[in-house]
Amino acid sequence: MIRAYLAFLLLRGTARVAWRLIKVAALAALIVAVAPVSVVAAGAVLAAWWCGWPPRRLYAAAAWCLPMVAVWLAAAAASGQRPYRAWLETWRLAAGGHAAVAAVTVAPAAIPLGLLAGGLAWAVRIYRMETGAGGLSPSSAISFGRRQWRRQARSARARIAAPGAVPLTSRNGDVVVGGTIRAVRHPARPVMALPYERLRSHQVVIGTTGTGKTTLLLRLWAGFLATALTRQAAGTGRRPLLVILDCKGGADSRRIADRARRVLRDAGARATAIWPDDARLSLWDLPPARLVTTLLDLIEHGHGAAAYYTDVMEAIVALAVQAPPGPPADAAGFLARLDTDWLTAAYAAGDADALAVLRSGARLIPDVALRFRTLWRRLGTGFEPAGGFGDADAWYCILEGTAETAVAEAQARGLVDLLAAYVTGPGHGADVLLAVDEFSAVSRRLPIWALYERARSLGLAVQVSAQSWQGLAAGEDERYRIAATAEGGIWLLRTPHPDPVAGLAGSRRYVDSSRRLTGPAWSEEGTSQVRQMPVVDPDLVRGLGTGQAAYVHQGGVTYVQVKRLTAAPAALAPAGLAPRAPAPRAAVPGPRAAADAQAGLGTFLDEAFGHPGD
Amino acid sequence: MTVRERPGGPVNASPRLADRDIDGMLFTAEMYGVQLDLLDAVLGSTVPRARAAATRWRRLGYAEAGRLGPGASWIWLTRAGLAACGLRYAAIPPALSRLAHIRAVTTVRLALAATPAYREAGAFWRSERRLRARGRPGLREHVPDGEVHWPDGAPVPWAGECWAIEAELTRKTLTRTTVIMRELLTRTGDYGSAGGVVPGRAARHARALYVCSPAARPTVLRAREALGPLAARLEVRALPSQAAMAP
Numbered sequence: 001m002i003r004a005y006l007a008f009l010l011l012r013g014t015a016r017v018a019w020r021l022i023k024v025a026a027l028a029a030l031i032v033a034v035a036p037v038s039v040v041a042a043g044a045v046l047a048a049w050w051c052g053w054p055p056r057r058l059y060a061a062a063a064w065c066l067p068m069v070a071v072w073l074a075a076a077a078a079s080g081q082r083p084y085r086a087w088l089e090t091w092r093l094a095a096g097g098h099a100a101v102a103a104v105t106v107a108p109a110a111i112p113l114g115l116l117a118g119g120l121a122w123a124v125r126i127y128r129m130e131t132g133a134g135g136l137s138p139s140s141a142i143s144f145g146r147r148q149w150r151r152q153a154r155s156a157r158a159r160i161a162a163p164g165a166v167p168l169t170s171r172n173g174d175v176v177v178g179g180t181i182r183a184v185r186h187p188a189r190p191v192m193a194l195p196y197e198r199l200r201s202h203q204v205v206i207g208t209t210g211t212g213k214t215t216l217l218l219r220l221w222a223g224f225l226a227t228a229l230t231r232q233a234a235g236t237g238r239r240p241l242l243v244i245l246d247c248k249g250g251a252d253s254r255r256i257a258d259r260a261r262r263v264l265r266d267a268g269a270r271a272t273a274i275w276p277d278d279a280r281l282s283l284w285d286l287p288p289a290r291l292v293t294t295l296l297d298l299i300e301h302g303h304g305a306a307a308y309y310t311d312v313m314e315a316i317v318a319l320a321v322q323a324p325p326g327p328p329a330d331a332a333g334f335l336a337r338l339d340t341d342w343l344t345a346a347y348a349a350g351d352a353d354a355l356a357v358l359r360s361g362a363r364l365i366p367d368v369a370l371r372f373r374t375l376w377r378r379l380g381t382g383f384e385p386a387g388g389f390g391d392a393d394a395w396y397c398i399l400e401g402t403a404e405t406a407v408a409e410a411q412a413r414g415l416v417d418l419l420a421a422y423v424t425g426p427g428h429g430a431d432v433l434l435a436v437d438e439f440s441a442v443s444r445r446l447p448i449w450a451l452y453e454r455a456r457s458l459g460l461a462v463q464v465s466a467q468s469w470q471g472l473a474a475g476e477d478e479r480y481r482i483a484a485t486a487e488g489g490i491w492l493l494r495t496p497h498p499d500p501v502a503g504l505a506g507s508r509r510y511v512d513s514s515r516r517l518t519g520p521a522w523s524e525e526g527t528s529q530v531r532q533m534p535v536v537d538p539d540l541v542r543g544l545g546t547g548q549a550a551y552v553h554q555g556g557v558t559y560v561q562v563k564r565l566t567a568a569p570a571a572l573a574p575a576g577l578a579p580r581a582p583a584p585r586a587a588v589p590g591p592r593a594a595a596d597a598q599a600g601l602g603t604f605l606d607e608a609f610g611h612p613g614d
Numbered sequence: 615m616t617v618r619e620r621p622g623g624p625v626n627a628s629p630r631l632a633d634r635d636i637d638g639m640l641f642t643a644e645m646y647g648v649q650l651d652l653l654d655a656v657l658g659s660t661v662p663r664a665r666a667a668a669t670r671w672r673r674l675g676y677a678e679a680g681r682l683g684p685g686a687s688w689i690w691l692t693r694a695g696l697a698a699c700g701l702r703y704a705a706i707p708p709a710l711s712r713l714a715h716i717r718a719v720t721t722v723r724l725a726l727a728a729t730p731a732y733r734e735a736g737a738f739w740r741s742e743r744r745l746r747a748r749g750r751p752g753l754r755e756h757v758p759d760g761e762v763h764w765p766d767g768a769p770v771p772w773a774g775e776c777w778a779i780e781a782e783l784t785r786k787t788l789t790r791t792t793v794i795m796r797e798l799l800t801r802t803g804d805y806g807s808a809g810g811v812v813p814g815r816a817a818r819h820a821r822a823l824y825v826c827s828p829a830a831r832p833t834v835l836r837a838r839e840a841l842g843p844l845a846a847r848l849e850v851r852a853l854p855s856q857a858a859m860a861p
Contacts, residue, residue: 255842262846566835600771608725608732609825609851 040114
């Protein structure tokens with residue numbers, strides 16, 4: 001009995017081995033029989049493995065070969081030959097020592113078929129590794145994933161390094177961001193392009209210092225302006241207006257502002273104003289009623305018993321602004337009006353109500369004047385005449401949120417009020433992108449969600465950027481509110497805490513296979529089950545390199561290597577960037593604005609040395 | 615190896631030089647020397663005429679010529695030629711180590727001079743040789759490869775400005791390049807004066823123009839990025855195609 005059982009086991013084992021050998025032999029015979037296809041397939045898989053390409057790229061390459069196949073078939077039909085004879089002819093030529101001729105003969109059929117077969121084989125390989133069903137050891141899938149990421153990143157870097165490979169905008173008007181490293185639930189295109197409409201929606205950008213956040217933002221801003229100006233020139237869009245609120249301040253902000261000015265001018269911006277260093281935004285052009293509100297917003301108010309003082313201040317400011325001679329022309333004029341004698345004389349003509357208010361609040365007028373005088377001394381001349389958002393295509397506003405928080409908060413209130421007045425004012429017709437960086441530094445009196453909601457109501461697109469999730473807003477509810485309403489997508493650069501955004505991106509289903517180890521090798525037994533995994537891998541985001549970003553949108557993510565924009569110095573405008581819009585009133589005076597006026601210098605140097613980009 | 619075409623010394627007692635000859639000799643003196651394939655552009659004539667002019671200068675003892683390196687022969691002024699031009703420079707042939715650089719600077723000057731704006735404005739090129747001649751011996755300071763002075767009232771928006779010109783062929787260190795750029799853009803005093811920075815004076819160079827080879831360009835661009843706000847006054851362009859030494 002035992003002997004019979006052992007014989008059965010031996011027979012079964014022999015049969016299994018024989019079956020496997022037959023399968024291997026059949027496969028080998030097939031590979032040899034279609035050797036040209038096999039060679040192309042092997043080459044395609046090797047290239048995809050080395051470059052980290054997705055299988056789709058091989059399929060696309062195969063599809064691009066179809067015209068060649070069609071021509072080949074047509075030629076064969078015209079000459080009366082049957083296409084399958086090419087295969088036989090190939091072997092005959094190869095046997096005769098004419099390898100090159102043989103390769104050319106069979107190439108029209110072998111290349112697309114080989115690419116297709118290679119794509120399928122590569123897809124099977126990826127699927128098996130992702131599901132844990134492939135590899136020699138349990139850690140093979142992890143190693144495979146890391147290697148593929150490195151290769152994909154390397155390929156993306158090489159792709160954007162090629163001259164002209166990554167223009168600022170694509171032919172259909174999308175904003176090209178950089179080379180795609182990997183895409184999950186997004187189309188895996190070699191170059192990532194963002195539809196213009198996304199930039200007209202709210203976006204969030206999170207990345208720590210040194211991760212390439214500024215590079216990404218500059219590219220998005222330049223892309224927004226370039227696309228919008230092109231649309232405007234084609235008569236299909238409105239004038240663009242880019243307003244950047246840099247709430248950190250200091251020398252670093254000024255360096256970025258200078259770079260932004262150069263980049264934006266190369267993108268077609270006629271003028272980029274840097275506030276308050278070079279340009280001004282006059283608060284005094286606001287309608288009187290709105291001016292009163294804005295002036296009061298600039299001053300910090302108390303609560304409780306101090307509300308009385310606030311009311312009195314409002315009454316006095318309203319009297320000063322709405323006095324019979326008309327609204328004040330500048331800060332000096334306004335401060336001069338905060339005087340009992342001046343106000344009494346102005347309203348002496350017979351406004352009894354105003355005189356009654358004046359009598360009640362006369363005691364506090366010196367206090368109010370003192371507060372505004374102090375505020376204006378600290379604010380400087382940024383809100384003085386003359387200047388408005390219509391003077392430039394882009395405004396880079398530097399708020400000293402780090403060094404002078406109280407001043408920066410007042411500036412933020414004033415700028416937002418001015419922008420709101422601009423977009424709701426007569427004659428406004430601009431696509432506005434409001435980009436705020438580290439707004440939490442100045443959001444004590446203007447919560448960012450209020451800015452967000454206000455911008456939404458005004459039809460502005462808001463782009464909020466911060467160095468961390470916590471930097472987005474003061475409270476967790478606010479942060480989630482901002483991130484959850486970012487219809488234009490969320491950009492994640494390297495950050496230690498990407499988990500909230502990863503959670504918002506959602507999860508996807510995948511097959512998790514477990515296999516049994518029999519000694520050092522896998523057995524053929526195992527189980528598979530469907531599990532959920534996050535679309536955005538937080539560990540991958542934590543390890544992103546400089547210039548790499550994850551773009552999260554509609555439950556998918558695209559990892560991208562951002563292409564850095566380089567630009568000519570600000571004072572020298574390159575030729576060919578003539579203003580595409582009618583020039584508005586004169587730009588705000590300032591040393592840098594005056595330098596911008598010398599645009600002909602760029603033309604002169606182009607004439608002497610050619611354009612820098614040539 | 616220098617090949618003397620003819621021994622120095624005037625052979626004609628009454629030399630007759632046209633205005634074009636004088637301009638060419640002044641140019642040659644200011645640039646240390648000129649290669650013959652660029653001399654036609656300097657003189658605004660054809661190549662044979664330029665060669666004829668060079669021969670004429672040599673016969674007069676005002677210039678010497680020789681094949682100093684790759685490409686066409688060089689021509690430079692002798693002591694007699696410099697004296698005839700009223701210049702007190704040392705009468706030496708262009709240094710072999712600087713041939714490529716001198717040629718590059720020459721092409722930059724010619725490219726600027728070829729533009730209508732330059733001619734109409736009557737701009738003036740102040741050469742490195744002239745700037746160095748003002749310096750005191752032993753004074754260690756960086757001297758640009760040239761200065762372009764735009765006269766006041768010239769029909770260009772940058773009238774009255776002085777530009778520093780730098781031709782960069784090889785890649786320096788980033789730190790060194792940044793230091794030079796900063797020095798050029800913050801300098802207020804003239805060369806040869808006691809110090810580069812004179813308190814209370816405006817910057818001497820309203821702009822700096824870097825004309826670079828492809829090899830030097832990345833470093834120059836990175837150095838410009840490191841300048842901060844000063845970068846707005848610095849322009850970077852590519853060297854003209856003739857700047858390369860012919861094989």
